[in-house]
Amino acid sequence: MKEPLIFCSYQAKEIFMKLGLIGTGIIGEAFIRGLLTKGTFEGDVFVSTRSESRSTRLAKDFNQVSVFEQNQDIVNQSEIVILAVLPEQVEDVIRGLTFRADQILLSIVSSITLKSLADWAHPCEKIFRGIPLPPIEKGIGPFPICPPAPELESLLSKVGTVVSLENEDQFLSVAVGSAMMAMFYEVVATTASYMEETGLPATSAAQYASSMMHALADSTLDADPAELQSLSETCLTPGGLNEQVLFGLRKSGWYDSLRGEMDGIKNRLSKY
Secondary structure (H helix, E strand, O other), X not given: OOOOOOOOOHHHHHHHOOEEXXXXXXXXXXXXXXXXXXXXXXXXXXXXXXXXXXXXXXXXXXXXXXXXXXXXXXXXXXXXXXXXXOHHHHHHHHHOOOOOOOOXXXXXXXXXXXXXXXXXXXXXXXXXXXXXXXXXXXXXXXXXXXXXXXXXXXXXXXXXXXXXXXXXXXXHHHHHHHXXXXXXXXXXXXXXXXXXXXXXXXXXXXXXXXXXXXXXXXXXXXXXXXXXXXXXXXXXXXOOHHHHHHHHHHHHOHHHHHHHHHHHHHHHHHXX
């Protein structure tokens, strides 16, 4: 059986490697900013012109970043290629490029399978999928990767918590979880706007709501799986305010609706 390709010098020289980004969108820009500000990456970074405003901003802010109009020029010079285009663009973009067998391709496009990536990017053999979220710009949040990638873990851990996934069924579950981001922000915004509407200054309302949600989220980090499922119950006192909100939302079917939307995301992603 063919031995897997591993960059033996990666651990020692990772900060000087050459990294390419194809598709400079919100997540792509956040990833590069996280690496260059919160991490210790000192290698060259090559980014595509699209979107031009983001790539231009990155090149202006960091001397290490160079912008290229041709994606093939990025591939030619990179040891690690990050793919961050829209799902419907992936096949056309990859099929139009020539990869080397010794490169690493990391797709942060949530819906394209490893098999499709391998078919389109042949002869590249080290192919991975990841789903970083915008907070990686600040060096926080999860960075799931499938399959496990020891040769990338040190690099990715600089911008978040690496979650190694054994197969694409696990990856699909994580992809569904990643769709909760806008919902979370809406809960924070609703809390703040209600307090503002009922007399609190807008700045104070925003500070309170965001600080409270940050503290609550932080308290979940050390919880084991069983404890996590019971945290909501620990907030309750009989007839109390938290009980009223929790039980009210349960009675209205809000949490059932949320799970239904998660099923819908799963079904949508399963079509790829």
